[in-house]
Amino acid sequence: MRKIPIILLTLGLAAYSGLTLAEVAGDSERGAAAAVTCNACHQADGSGKNIPGGESWPRLAGLNAAYIAKQLQDYKSGTRTNASMMPFASMLDEQQIADVAAYYAGLPATPGSGGESADQSMLDRGKQLARRGDWSEYIVSCASCHGPDNRGAGAVFPGIAGQHAGYIKAQLQAWQEGTRNNDPQDLMGSIARRMSDEDMHAVAVWLANQNSAAN
Ligand code: HEC
Ligand code: HEC
Structure with missing residues (x-):
């Protein structure tokens, strides 16, 4: 019985510090071994591949680790659906x-x-949307959320800077059609x-030609 308050205290502290109990620390060396099956599409350097007219494989190299983990959890639970990724x-x-x-990451x-x-x-149109938005269409600039250089x-x-055009466009279409809906x-x-x-095409091609890394 004496253990219960301690467990409650631990849970309380975890909630207070913003941690969830499901959160686990990643190890990139073990990750390299587990990623061998991913390389066929995402490539050994994580660069992915743009496939014009086909299903582009996104660049994963340098994306935020927590973002990557969340997307993988969503494919696994089915809240983000894609036939290539699910298995x-x-x-x-x-x-x-x-x-x-x-x-x-x-x-x-x-x-x-x-x-x-x-x-x-x-x-030019893509650059405008990415950097300044278009108030006449009520489109906020991408940079207002994705960071000053969209990195x-x-x-x-x-x-999203330096992500493949085919992938960016496919995601915008998926949101428009409601088929990507895992962001509450x-x-x-x-x-x-x-x-x-x-506009989707313009912003996708412009962003794909921007530098993805701060240097
Ligand atoms: C058969 C090709 C293929 C393989 C193999 C594959 N992926 Fe993917 N991956 C894709 C495609 C296509 C997408 C984009 C799917 C979509 O539109 O939702 C994607 C998307 C992702 C995303 C989301 C990226 C983002 O920016 O939101 C992550 C993370 C990911 N894959 C990780 C992995 C990991 C880890 C593995 C190996 C365990 C893997 N993938 C294996 C094709 C593949
Ligand atoms: C109000 C904030 C906001 C603005 C403005 C915004 N985005 Fe996003 N964007 C997000 C969020 C949040 C996500 C992640 C969604 C998720 O987790 O499922 C995202 C994800 C994306 C992704 C998916 C990247 C990936 O790796 O899968 C693309 C592509 C994207 N945004 C393109 C754009 C473009 C292009 C614009 C400008 C026309 C834009 N965004 C403007 C909030 C924003």
Whole structure:
């Protein structure tokens, strides 16, 4: 009986410090071993691949570890759905999720690939949306959440500069159609629903051509 207050105290402290009991520390060396099966798509350097007209594989190198872990948990639980990813996320237990997340987060960020060409006016439009937004369309700039150079801000806002154009566009379309809906606040859904196909293409190609790493 004397143990109960101690357990309650421990739980209380965990809640107070913002930790959840499910949180586990990742080990990037173990993560490298667990990531061998991921390399077929995400590549050994974590750079992923832009596949024009196909399913692009996102760059994971240099993304925030907590963001990566959350997405893997969501594929595993089915709150984020994708036929290519689901079987691979399901193979990982909590510890392996933390390990691969630490591994990819520790790799140097790699450059993106635009894949499709874009003319100057399209690139200018993409730059405007990414940096300043377009108040006439009620589109907030991407940088206001994704960080000044769109290279990410903490665990919640992933780096999108230097991500592959095909992947960025596919995600914007998924939010617009409601098929990516694992962010309870739906911050991206409310933006994507205001964007035209041309705007999605423009911002995706512009972002893909930006430097992904602070240097
Ligand atoms: C068959 C190809 C393939 C393999 C193998 C694969 N992935 Fe993926 N991965 C994808 C695709 C495609 C997406 C984008 C899916 C989507 O649109 O939601 C993705 C998305 C992700 C994301 C989300 C990235 C983001 O920025 O939100 C993470 C994290 C991830 N994969 C990790 C892994 C890990 C870890 C493994 C190995 C255990 C793995 N993947 C194996 C194809 C693959
Ligand atoms: C109000 C804040 C906010 C703004 C503004 C915003 N985003 Fe996001 N974005 C988010 C959040 C939060 C996530 C992570 C969603 C999740 O965890 O599922 C995200 C994720 C993304 C992703 C997925 C990255 C990945 O690795 O899977 C892409 C692509 C993206 N945003 C593109 C954009 C673009 C392009 C713009 C500007 C047109 C933009 N965002 C503006 C909040 C924002």
